[in-house]
Amino acid sequence: MSRINDVGGMVGFPAIVEETDEPGFHADWEAHVFAMNSALIRRGVYNLDEFRDAVERMPPAAYLEASYYEKWFAAITTLLAEKGVATPEELTGG
Amino acid sequence: MADRFGPGDPVRTRTLDPAGHTRLPRYARGAVGEVVESAGRHPLADDRARGRSTPPQAVYHVRFAAAELFGTGDHSVTVELWEDYLEAAAGRDPVQDGSDHER
Numbered sequence: 001m002s003r004i005n006d007v008g009g010m011v012g013f014p015a016i017v018e019e020t021d022e023p024g025f026h027a028d029w030e031a032h033v034f035a036m037n038s039a040l041i042r043r044g045v046y047n048l049d050e051f052r053d054a055v056e057r058m059p060p061a062a063y064l065e066a067s068y069y070e071k072w073f074a075a076i077t078t079l080l081a082e083k084g085v086a087t088p089e090e091l092t093g094g
Numbered sequence: 095m096a097d098r099f100g101p102g103d104p105v106r107t108r109t110l111d112p113a114g115h116t117r118l119p120r121y122a123r124g125a126v127g128e129v130v131e132s133a134g135r136h137p138l139a140d141d142r143a144r145g146r147s148t149p150p151q152a153v154y155h156v157r158f159a160a161a162e163l164f165g166t167g168d169h170s171v172t173v174e175l176w177e178d179y180l181e182a183a184a185g186r187d188p189v190q191d192g193s194d195h196e197r
Contacts, residue, residue: 002111049143050143053143
């Protein structure tokens with residue numbers, strides 16, 4: 001069934017505001033998330049479609065509240081736990 | 095395996111709503127459009143997302159009249175769709191080519 005990501009054609013969302021000279025990342029942690037995801041895919045821990053699926057499996061309320069790279073981080077956390085690479089506790093424990 | 099469809103072919107998207115990842119958006123389900131061009135061959139994302147090994151299959155750019163998708167609008171929408179998402183459709187209201195403002 002359709003998930004919270006599949007909202008094309010729905011009304012009620014705010015307008016998309018384009019920033020002038022928008023930087024690739026708005027904070028260093030976003031660049032780290034981007035690099036980590038690329039490395040995990042290249043290492044074959046999961047593939048791009050599993051990653052997209054993990055983003056789409058976020059709880060709908062959390063999905064709507066999360067920023068773009070917060071969604072990425074949530075999906076990475078989900079997949080690392082499911083693939084037995086690291087537990088959520090290990091990831092937050094530092 | 096040869097591509098099943100070519101440019102100009104009318105196609106209807108499937109109505110199946112799979113549990114899990116798919117690249118056929120909800121707004122384009124069960125709609126009739128026209129193949130614009132081939133977009134290469136790629137493993138079906140639905141299968142890859144489920145960890146299934148899958149051979150490459152044809153992907154197409156398919157153009158829909160906005161009114162077919164949303165019931166209103168005189169522009170067109172082009173979506174990249176795997177062959178598995180499509181079945182042959184009888185020719186219907188042809189999608190306007192080029193200019194999105196003439197009907």
